[in-house]
Structure formats: C-alpha cells, structure tokens
Amino acid sequence: MNHAIDLGRPVAGDVIDLITDDHRLFERLLRQLRDTTQDLDAVRRAFADVLIAHGEAEEELVYPVLRRKTPDVGEHEIEHGHEEHAEGNEALLKVLELKGTDTQAFADAVEELSNLIAHHIAEEEITILSPAREEVGMKIRTDLGATWAARRNELIDRNCGSVENVRRIVAEAEREGLLDDDDDEDDED
Structure with a gap:
C-alpha cells in the first residue's frame, strides 16, 4: 500500500516499545482526523490500516505469549x-x-473512535504492557517484536484497513460475541 502518511516500518525492537510507539501514532493520526486542513480521507485510510494491522498482529502473536508468560x-x-x-x-x-x-456525522464518529482508542490505550498500557515489561524477559520481547513488526507491516501492505476487510473483522467479532448487541456505550457500569 502506498501511503503519503508515514505509518512507520519497524523491523525489530522490544515488542512493548513497538506497541506503545504505535499507540502514539494512533494519537497523532486521531488529532489529524480532527484537523480540517488535512486530507481527512487519506488520514482515515492510513489510520484504518495501522489500527487493524496493529490489533490483528497483537491478537495473533502478542496476547497468546503474554497470557502464558x-x-x-x-x-x-x-x-x-x-x-x-x-x-x-x-x-x-x-x-x-x-x-x-x-459533516457533523464524521466529526461525531471520529470523536467516538478517539474516545474508545484513548480508553483502550490507557488500559492496555497499564494492565497488560506494564506487567509484561517487568515479567517477560528481554529476549522473548525482542523476538516477539520482530515477529509482530513483520506481521504488522505485512498486513499494512495488504490494505488490511479496507472497508471490506474491516466489515469482515467486525462481523467476525459479532459472531464471537465480542460486541454487545445493543449500542449502549455505558455497559461497563
């Protein structure tokens, strides 16, 4: 995929640092999605590719290791x-x-997305990544970093953030029961 927006191409490093680097990239891209002087369509396509690639690689490769280690x-x-x-x-x-x-609908949708991503970043960094930094050895983290980065980059190259692929991923999450049937955002209380 040819992006005018630099999504980074990490190849190695501590997987925890690579993941948190992507978190900072998410925050930058979300700020750009609110900036009407930006090419918002290009930013949303870039954001979609990196968000999907990041999450898919994390769920396939990182979460299983962290669950065990x-x-x-x-x-x-x-x-x-x-x-x-x-x-x-x-x-x-x-x-x-x-x-x-x-449109206002776009601004509202970006705001909802931004709030969900900000919440997830904070929670993941505190409850998953911080303990992993202390409890998982550097060799495992760097081996995992190289594997995760390769998978992330491969998924970006495949245009994983296409609307068709995101629809497929969301439909799969619905089938797996990961999404509430109602659209109530206040379900955690």
Missing part, C-alpha cells in the same frame, strides 16, 4: 483487550463508511 496479566485482561479491539474496529467501520469527511 505474565502471571499478573490474567485471562480477563486479555479477553477485555480483545473486546476493546472489537469495539474500536466497530467504531472505525462507522468512520470508514461515511461518504464525506466534512
């Missing part, structure tokens, strides 16, 4: 991470399906 990260935290990825992907789909980027 990190006693302080329980099944609940990993499952909650999966659920939050699904919610973020569902919100992303709403942003992608909107025709225009100069």
